[in-house]
Amino acid sequence: MTVRRTTLGGHTYEFPSLVELLAKATPARSGDVLAGCAAGSAAERVAAQTVLADLPLATFLDEQVVGYDEDDVTRLIVDTHDAAAFAPVASLTVGEFRDRLLAWAADGDEPAISALAPGLTPEMVAAVSKLMRNADLIAVGRRARVVTRLRSTLGLPGRLASRLQPNHPTDDPLGVTASVVDGLLQGSGDAVIGINPATDSPAQTVALLELLDAVITRYGIPTQSCVLAHVTTTLRALEQGAPVDLVFQSVAGTQEANRGFGVTLDLLAEARAGALELGRGTVGRNVTYFETGQGSALSAGAHLGVGGRPVDQQTLECRAYAVARHFEPLLVNTVVGFIGPEYLYDGKQVIRAGLEDHFCGKLLGLPMGVDVCYTNHAEVDADDTDTLTVLLAAAGCSFVIAVPGSDDVMLHYQSLSFSDVLTARQVLGLRPAPEFEEWLARMDLLDDDGRVRALAPDAPAAKALLAAAQP
Amino acid sequence: MTAVGNDPWAVLRAATRARVALGRAGDGLPTARELEFRLAHAAARDAVHMPFEPDVVRAALGDLDVLEVRSAAADRAEYLQRPDLGRRPAEGTSLPRTGDDLAVVLADGLSPRAVHEHGAGLATALLDLLDGWSVAPVVLAHQARVGLGDAIGAALGVRAVVVLIGERPGLSSADSLGAYLTWDPRPGRVDSERNCVSNVRPPHGLGYEQAARTIAALLAGARALGASGVALKDEGTALPPG
Numbered sequence: 244m245t246v247r248r249t250t251l252g253g254h255t256y257e258f259p260s261l262v263e264l265l266a267k268a269t270p271a272r273s274g275d276v277l278a279g280c281a282a283g284s285a286a287e288r289v290a291a292q293t294v295l296a297d298l299p300l301a302t303f304l305d306e307q308v309v310g311y312d313e314d315d316v317t318r319l320i321v322d323t324h325d326a327a328a329f330a331p332v333a334s335l336t337v338g339e340f341r342d343r344l345l346a347w348a349a350d351g352d353e354p355a356i357s358a359l360a361p362g363l364t365p366e367m368v369a370a371v372s373k374l375m376r377n378a379d380l381i382a383v384g385r386r387a388r389v390v391t392r393l394r395s396t397l398g399l400p401g402r403l404a405s406r407l408q409p410n411h412p413t414d415d416p417l418g419v420t421a422s423v424v425d426g427l428l429q430g431s432g433d434a435v436i437g438i439n440p441a442t443d444s445p446a447q448t449v450a451l452l453e454l455l456d457a458v459i460t461r462y463g464i465p466t467q468s469c470v471l472a473h474v475t476t477t478l479r480a481l482e483q484g485a486p487v488d489l490v491f492q493s494v495a496g497t498q499e500a501n502r503g504f505g506v507t508l509d510l511l512a513e514a515r516a517g518a519l520e521l522g523r524g525t526v527g528r529n530v531t532y533f534e535t536g537q538g539s540a541l542s543a544g545a546h547l548g549v550g551g552r553p554v555d556q557q558t559l560e561c562r563a564y565a566v567a568r569h570f571e572p573l574l575v576n577t578v579v580g581f582i583g584p585e586y587l588y589d590g591k592q593v594i595r596a597g598l599e600d601h602f603c604g605k606l607l608g609l610p611m612g613v614d615v616c617y618t619n620h621a622e623v624d625a626d627d628t629d630t631l632t633v634l635l636a637a638a639g640c641s642f643v644i645a646v647p648g649s650d651d652v653m654l655h656y657q658s659l660s661f662s663d664v665l666t667a668r669q670v671l672g673l674r675p676a677p678e679f680e681e682w683l684a685r686m687d688l689l690d691d692d693g694r695v696r697a698l699a700p701d702a703p704a705a706k707a708l709l710a711a712a713q714p
Numbered sequence: 715m716t717a718v719g720n721d722p723w724a725v726l727r728a729a730t731r732a733r734v735a736l737g738r739a740g741d742g743l744p745t746a747r748e749l750e751f752r753l754a755h756a757a758a759r760d761a762v763h764m765p766f767e768p769d770v771v772r773a774a775l776g777d778l779d780v781l782e783v784r785s786a787a788a789d790r791a792e793y794l795q796r797p798d799l800g801r802r803p804a805e806g807t808s809l810p811r812t813g814d815d816l817a818v819v820l821a822d823g824l825s826p827r828a829v830h831e832h833g834a835g836l837a838t839a840l841l842d843l844l845d846g847w848s849v850a851p852v853v854l855a856h857q858a859r860v861g862l863g864d865a866i867g868a869a870l871g872v873r874a875v876v877v878l879i880g881e882r883p884g885l886s887s888a889d890s891l892g893a894y895l896t897w898d899p900r901p902g903r904v905d906s907e908r909n910c911v912s913n914v915r916p917p918h919g920l921g922y923e924q925a926a927r928t929i930a931a932l933l934a935g936a937r938a939l940g941a942s943g944v945a946l947k948d949e950g951t952a953l954p955p956g
Contacts, residue, residue: 647734647736
């Protein structure tokens with residue numbers, strides 16, 4: 244193990260391992276303090292960033308953060324690395340890589356940035372993000388183009404999609420439908436109509452899948468549905484012939500954390516094959532959906548790397564993206580303020596993490612969205628989520644999550660509202676996914692400027708959709 | 715308010731507690747809806763940050779003997795960021811070894827308001843049902859997580875501990891109390907070794923008597939089994955929903 248050191252202001256700082264160097268270079272957040280790996284002072288953080296900036300990018304191919312032999316996520320990263328895609332940046336240090344990305348971004352060179360993805364490892368991307376300010380994360384993130392398709396096309400320039408999340412405390416069909424209708428009337432749901440089920444039973448999952456499929460079919464909506472049950476439950480639903488558009492699973496950045504989620508790479512591959520076989524796409528074949536979030540490995544006690552040292556939560560988050568990208572997802576989102584203040588304490592930390600996760604996911608080739616959210620015991624409020632939403636929309640975020648009135652009455656946290664999505668689109672001149680936008684126009688839900696109109700309840704579009712929610 | 719028959723949007727509102735059919739002002743929320751949301755969030759925030767006032771609870775407990783402990787979390791900000799410290803007693807904490815059957819801990823948790831409003835009510839309802847149990851003085855715990863009960867129970871030398879603790883406030887429930895039962899409490903116990911009764915907040919949630927009966931039944935089951943947690947649930951003790 245190489246000890247790396249630098250002297251700044253007459254003080255010598257030593258970093259005995261790559262794990263510690265990455266952790267101490269990470270912008271401050273409560274989860275790294277809880278894990279005991281955060282920088283001890285602001286100066287030590289900059290010292291770590293200084294050392295990191297001079298580190299050759301290729302170091303990450305030879306020196307692992309989590310051991311190859313004991314972790315299948317590491318093996319996936321190393322074994323699937325594409326040396327040809329890496330070649331354009333292979334000779335750079337982490338600091339030079341940052342400079343190169345910023346230059347490409349300023350030139351609008353999307354192909355140069357986007358082509359790197361298979362050549363980049365999560366640790367490289369995490370490392371460069373630690374040297375970036377929020378503005379850097381936005382400027383480069385919006386030039387990393389990732390387009391995915393199933394029944395709508397996501398990630399195109401000038402578009403911001405949303406997941407309509409119609410959760411209900413008891414999965415009541417009418418209650419779920421009411422939230423679906425409310426969202427559709429406000430132009431939400433182009434990324435997916437995705438329910439977190441209240442229980443993980445196969446019967447309930449099948450019932451919800453059939454309910455959503457019926458609404459989508461009845462109105463001819465060019466979008467996909469998802470019931471965010473455990474992958475094993477979705478496998479059961481597939482066996483029963485349920486209309487599964489997307490296979491969902493929460494994933495994390497270590498084998499141990501994924502085991503805590505009850506998933507293996509083989510299980511994910513099997514479920515994806517099942518959904519592909521159904522062939523439910525109309526414009527593409529991306530059939531998986533993953534959720535991640537900084538702190539998930541730590542909360543499972545599965546955050547240790549080489550030498551038993553705690554790995555910082557942002558590097559672990561990037562490693563989760565390596566799992567996701569292996570399965571060619573339609574959608575990936577980080578849930579950025581859900582897990583609690585012991586991981587991301589306040590608005591500043593949540594905003595930073597949201598921008599990091601979007602940037603890192605996109606650079607690794609993922610169709611990255613964000614659940615911009617908060618719990619009531621975090622130092623975060625709707626002003627903070629407004630700020631992050633507009634920044635993410637500027638950064639070219641593929642999609643955000645929206646619930647009725649920001650209030651998820653099943654999961655008991657606050658995400659964005661449907662109107663928040665409309666505001667972000669309006670402020671930045673963004674539009675829904677093209678197929679969905681055409682559907683909105685066909686339903687007479689758009690005004691002459693292409694904006695979602697405020698409907699009187701007796702308008703034909705409103706009457707048509709309200710009919711779905713009649714008892 | 716408009717009757718269901720006159721307002722087509724009422725179809726949506728009648729179907730779910732979710733905040734549907736709020737209307738819009740431009741692309742934003744109408745002022746009244748925005749202020750409703752802010753009030754709900756403010757109530758939840760205030761419940762989290764309200765200082766724990768042990769005298770309020772002492773007065774409501776009447777002449778019961780009371781002890782007080784603090785966790786190792788120095789203040790609210792540290793408590794929120796360091797759950798590990800909230801599970802450990804403060805340096806220098808000492809409790810008398812009573813060797814009783816049971817200790818009841820009233821802990822501020824994430825909603826001191828819940829303990830102020832429901833802590834004494836639930837504790838006295840529970841103690842009234844526990845004939846045949848010797849009970850240590852009630853412990854009031856500051857900046858406490860559920861796991862602090864393990865250290866308290868071990869120090870008191872009791873066979874079981876019940877922690878009544880303020881739950882994380884939701885937008886529509888800032889005063890919800892949870893009860894966590896742990897048999898043979900000692901530091902290192904994990905959540906699967908506990909049984910939980912949550913959402914105690916009359917009149918909207920579970921009432922004191924109903925919750926107390928459930929906890930008492932769980933205690934009897936734990937004593938018979940010599941264990942709490944998943945094993946106890948598997949014996950068929952019904953937990954209320956929520």
